[in-house]
Amino acid sequence: MSNSEEQPRAKKTKREAFPLSCLPDDLVLNCLARVSRPDLAALSMVSKRYHSLVASPDLYKIRSLIGRTETYVYVCLRIPTPVPSVRWYILRRRKTLDASDLIPIPSLPSQPLEASSVVVLDCSIYVIGGLIEGEQRTSDVWRLDCRTHVWHPVPCMGVARAYGAAGVVDGKIYVFGGCDVDDNYGEVFDPKTQTWNPLPPMPKRKKHIHSSMVRDQKVYALDDKERTFYYSPREGKWGTGNRGQLVGYRRDWCMVDNLLFCLSKNGVILWCEPGELDLRETERVMKVEAVRGFTYRSLYQKLFLSRLVHYGDQIIDRWEEKWIMDGRPPLKIPKRWKKFRFERLRPGARMCSSGGKIVLFWDEISLEGGYLHHIWWAEISLERLQGGEIWGYIERSNILMPVEPVKAHKKAFKITAYTEYHCPLNPPTNSLCQ
Structure with a gap:
C-alpha cells in the first residue's frame, strides 16, 4: 500500500x-x-x-x-514487621474460580493495631476506637469512603474504647462496652449532625465483649461468659438474652438468610435460628448445630489448625486474670506459651457473610519443598434441606497471598477485621467528611 x-x-x-x-x-x-x-x-x-x-x-x-x-469484602491485615502496621485490601473475585486475590488500597497510618470495632454505613467503613501500643484505649473514629478509598476523620467518641460492640440501626452507629465501668457505657453517632450522644445507663454493665451483631433492629453482644445482651434503639432500653456454650468458644457471628452463623474454636461453622438469642422465661443455652455437607472434607481441620487471628497482650492478661479468679493456680510459664495455650481455646480463622454466602479466611503452613506459609480463602453457599439441616458447598477456594518465611512461633499476618460494602440504591447526599 x-x-x-x-x-x-x-x-x-x-x-x-x-x-x-x-x-x-x-x-x-x-x-x-x-x-x-x-x-x-x-x-x-x-x-x-x-x-x-x-x-x-x-x-x-x-x-x-x-x-x-457489586458486593466487596474488605480485609484488614496486621503486619507484624519490626514496625507493626495495618494494611487494607479488597478481595477481588475473578471469573476463574481459583484465581481470586487481594488488591491493596490506601491504609490509615494512625489506625490502632488492634481492638478496633468496624461497621458499614452507607458507602463508608467506620473504624472505631482500639488500642494504641497495645495498652491505651482511644476514642478516635475514622471513615473510609468506599467510593474513593480516601480516609476521613470523624468526631471522637465521648469515651475511649477497645473491643467494644458496634452496630448500625436506622442509619446511626451504636457502640457500647470496651471501656471502664465508670465511663459512659454506650453512645450513638448521628452522621447527619456529626455528633455523639450517650445511651441510657445499663443496669448491669458488661466489661468484656468479644462479639457483636445486629438483628431485628437491636445491637446484640456476647460477653466473656458467652451471655448475650442487647440494646434496642427503637425501644430505648437494654435487654438480656440466652447464653452460649463455653465449651467451643465462638466468634464472628453473622446473619445469612435470617439464620445466625458463627465459627467455633474447633473450626466448625455453627448455625441456629435467630430466636435462640432471645430470653423467653428463663435463661438457657442456645441450641446450635453444625453446617454439614462440605465436599472439601478437610476444611474444618484446616480452620481448626489456623492461627491467623491476632490476640493482643491485653486479652491474654484478661484471660489469665479470669483463670486465677476461677480458683486455678497462676500460669508460671513464659508469655508466648500463655498465648499459645490461649489460642488453642479460640477460633484461629475468620468468617463473614457476603452476598448471601459465607466467606472464610485461614492460613496454612507447608513444609514440602521448604517452609511455605499462605493465606487462603473460601466462599461457601448454603442450602437448607427438607429435614432442616444446613449444608454448605465450597464454590471458590484458593491461596490469596504468600507469607514471607518466618520463625515458627511468629505469625506474619493477622486478620483483625473485615466487612463488606454494597453500593446502595440511594446513597446519602450529606457528606460525612470533616
Missing part, C-alpha cells in the same frame, strides 16, 4: 479520537457506571473532576438502575 493511501486513514483515526473529558457530566456518569469498583477508585485519582464524579451519589443511582451494583 502506498503512502498516499495510508495518509487519509491516519487523518480519519485522528478525527475519531474524542476525549471523555469533553463530554458533559451526565454522559460521563453513564460511562463510569459501567466500570468496576476497583477501576473507579483508580479513576478518582486522575483529576478533581473524576474524583467528584466517582463520589457523586448520582453515579451509584445509575449503577443500581442498570444492575451494576
